[in-house]
Amino acid sequence: MIGWTLTALLAGLGFALYSYLAKIFTYWTKRKVPGPKPTLLTGNFGSNLMGNKSIGDIADQVYQDYRDEPVAGTFVMTQPLLHLHDPEIIKHVLVKDFQDFHGRGIYVESERDPLTAHLFNLSGKRWKELRAKIAPTFTPAKIKYMFETMKECCTQLQDFVEAKAAANGGRYNADIREMQARVSTDVVSSVAFGIQSNSLKTPESEFRRIGTKVVEPTVFNSIRLMVLFFLREIAQKFQFTITVTEIETFFTKLVAETVAYREQNGIERADMLQMLMQLKNKGFVQPREGEEAEPVPEDGQPGGKLTMNEMVAQVYIFFIAGFDTTSATTSLTMYELTKNHDIQEKVYQEVQDVLKRHNGEVTYEAIMEMTYLDKVINETLRMYPPLPFLNREVMVNREIPLTNIQVNKGTRIIVPVRALHHDPQYWPEPSKYDPERFSEEAKASRPAHVYLPFGEGPRVCVAQRLGLMQVKVSVAMLLSRFRLEASEDTPAEVEFAPRSFVPLPKKELKMTLVSRQIAAA
């Protein structure tokens, strides 16, 4: 008897759950939005939760399958997600109607999980105020100032490779992705905190260890990212803490100790931490000499001063957003240059010609004159955008622009950047590495908003200039001293780790750097 009652109860519960989920999954069909059929508990993202595919891979697949549709709808577990495919709709959401779509829908818990409260994650008034305060940290004048630090790290890289090559008849066979990750860690730790992390020479350095831990493509990190990005409601309900304690402790201690040391000893440096300290102490970033002050809004400096916790959260995002994006772009540029000798030769010639005009000195102005290098980096960012998608949240009940699809406040939106960058209707032969796609003529011939490596609109990457400059300095300085050659273990195509967010090769990315100096001797 008890057995029958229990079976009936379970069957009833199962049916109720099934009916509930089936109703939720009518969200898109009711709105006549096409999309793949969701699976009962995991929606359309089961393969991500199982660790077989990244969120970017799934967005790519939806784009392939529904390319001719202006939008498509999926579910992350039970959370509806709208994929934008039409460039005009994308423009409206990112730029023209930004105020109604400005959120990211990301989990932020400033008290219990303070490192989540950073610029990338925040929405609403808090994002707007913080963005206005942080943007002056990345003006051209400030980047020019940080340039010398970047250059110093790249000089150390040149010397490091030269020494390795000298010990091996002028040739150094390196895992370029790991090497660049270490250099980028050095750059970001110097530019952000004025600290020499020495990751290039000491791979077991604390900074490199923490950096690896943050981006490691583990199942845990993959699920963490999914919850952070799309399942805020669940995280809030169950009071999840997303940040790993060790990482939170590392950054909190680092910032507290560095700030205390500088304040006690009256030390001022030209780095991001100093600017964040100004935000903590004064509520605004001091313009540099000769630099125009940012216009102060009519309502004064909104949002007051930064708290210590807010400061740590910003340092954390500068670190994670800064080192992996730039090292992926630099190493994949070098990889493509090993495969495309004529392009490598053309960049090398440009670097030589420009440096000659600048007395052999790598300066900010010299790098800005390297227009072919700029095209090359743009093409790498097209083929391998570090962020394969952009995300937004609908902030009010309204229709999706240029459609009659009514969506609820809180609906998540995704712009499949990588899929757009590989669509043959905008990029003929998308697998071909061709920097000429970025000639003025070619740029004018395609719609805007099909190239979005840094995002677009008021939420565009706040450090775009810094990121680009770092990649360019690194590539230009390496090419000026070394020829890049494929070695027998250089892959014909790069295969990426499925659980990784930014493009992280599954295996080492090997190539040979040949010293031009030794070869010429």
Ligand code: HEM
């Ligand atoms: C090649 C290098 C880089 C690439 C490709 C890149 C790409 C991006 C993208 C796609 C976004 C989202 C934009 C959107 O949603 O519209 C973003 C946002 C952001 N990036 Fe970058 N980034 C790079 C370097 C950096 C660096 C060096 C830093 C800091 C030191 C940084 C800090 C940020 C921050 C704080 C945001 C959030 C902006 C906001 O939501 O207001 N990025 N980045």
